[in-house]
Amino acid sequence: MSRLVIVAILACSAGLAAAEETTVVEDTDASGTIADEIGDQGIGAAVGIAAGGRVTPGGLRIAGDYLYQLSSEDWFDGTASFTFGGGGAACYRDRMDLVVCNHGFTDGGAIEITAGVRRMFASQGKYRPFARAGVGVAIVRFGDDDVSGLAFPLHLGGGVRVAVDPRVAVVAQGEVVAGFGRFNRGLGWEPQLGFALTAGAEFRLP
Amino acid sequence: MRTAHAIGIVLVVIVGGLVACGGDRISREVGARCDRTADCADRCLTSSGDYPDGFCTIDCTDLRECPDDSECVAREGGVCLMFCRENADCEFLGPSWVCREEDLRGGTGKVGVCLGS
Numbered sequence: 062m063s064r065l066v067i068v069a070i071l072a073c074s075a076g077l078a079a080a081e082e083t084t085v086v087e088d089t090d091a092s093g094t095i096a097d098e099i100g101d102q103g104i105g106a107a108v109g110i111a112a113g114g115r116v117t118p119g120g121l122r123i124a125g126d127y128l129y130q131l132s133s134e135d136w137f138d139g140t141a142s143f144t145f146g147g148g149g150a151a152c153y154r155d156r157m158d159l160v161v162c163n164h165g166f167t168d169g170g171a172i173e174i175t176a177g178v179r180r181m182f183a184s185q186g187k188y189r190p191f192a193r194a195g196v197g198v199a200i201v202r203f204g205d206d207d208v209s210g211l212a213f214p215l216h217l218g219g220g221v222r223v224a225v226d227p228r229v230a231v232v233a234q235g236e237v238v239a240g241f242g243r244f245n246r247g248l249g250w251e252p253q254l255g256f257a258l259t260a261g262a263e264f265r266l267p
Numbered sequence: 268m269r270t271a272h273a274i275g276i277v278l279v280v281i282v283g284g285l286v287a288c289g290g291d292r293i294s295r296e297v298g299a300r301c302d303r304t305a306d307c308a309d310r311c312l313t314s315s316g317d318y319p320d321g322f323c324t325i326d327c328t329d330l331r332e333c334p335d336d337s338e339c340v341a342r343e344g345g346v347c348l349m350f351c352r353e354n355a356d357c358e359f360l361g362p363s364w365v366c367r368e369e370d371l372r373g374g375t376g377k378v379g380v381c382l383g384s
Binding site for chain 2: 150151152153154155156158161163
């Protein structure tokens with residue numbers, strides 16, 4: 062049942078967006094609707110930094126986005142991201158013989174896929190702010206300690222989008238990440254906590 | 268604008284929390300349990316009467332080479348061991364650890380450090 066509702070929403074959204082797009086062609090810059098500016102589908106790429114610590118990876122963040130319009134204000138936001146951090150071995154056994162990992166803010170690496178929703182707000186001049194929430198699944202690795210895990214982080218953040226062309230926008234965003242991950246070497250379930258700042262470009266799909 | 272402020276506050280709280288989580292006397296450098304060198308940042312004093320369950324340490328010639336809460340003593344060629352004033356200061360290492368006086372390395376006199384009983 063719920064699947065039918067989602068399909069219906071997606072179908073309606075796509076239809077609505079397509080309808081809006083046809084009217085937009087005539088008045089592209091006339092401070093039109095959000096959909097006029099963003100389109101019903103888009104892709105993007107961004108680069109930035111992620112900060113973690115302990116068993117949350119951090120480092121250089123490279124991400125790719127896919128946007129799909131769900132309603133007049135909301136877009137599905139699917140992201141694939143790669144985090145490349147440094148750092149050496151930082152795990153040890155405490156006096157109770159429990160493994161503790163104390164990695165730095167920009168240690169480790171991860172590959173993550175996130176599904177979320179981006180809500181666009183009214184533009185303030187050239188700037189269109191947005192909020193974003195999502196849930197991801199990530200493979201996390203700290204090579205020097207031979208620690209690997211599967212993490213389920215929640216993402217909450219926001220940013221601003223500036224259209225520089227009818228089909229291109231520059232986007233800057235920040236997010237906090239919180240969740241849990243299951244790790245090897247006897248670590249078990251560990252919290253995930255960090256943040257990321259990225260900037261990039263988004264392209265409206267025809 | 269209100270959304271931006273909220274995001275800023277959340278970021279400050281997260282960063283503060285991460286920084287505040289750092290404090291612990293035991294580390295991979297000094298104090299961790301070990302069986303082999305790879306378990307430590309520098310050196311493992313394997314389990315014995317003096318080092319029950321093993322003890323990660325770093326070689327030193329002077330106090331300045333040891334982390335906070337540790338002293339450079341003239342054992343094993345010069346190693347950093349946990350500073351103590353009384354036996355209770357060593358309880359966090361385990362029940363077999365006590366406070367004993369050892370010669371300082373790179374200085375004169377003795378200092379209390381945690382060792383096995």
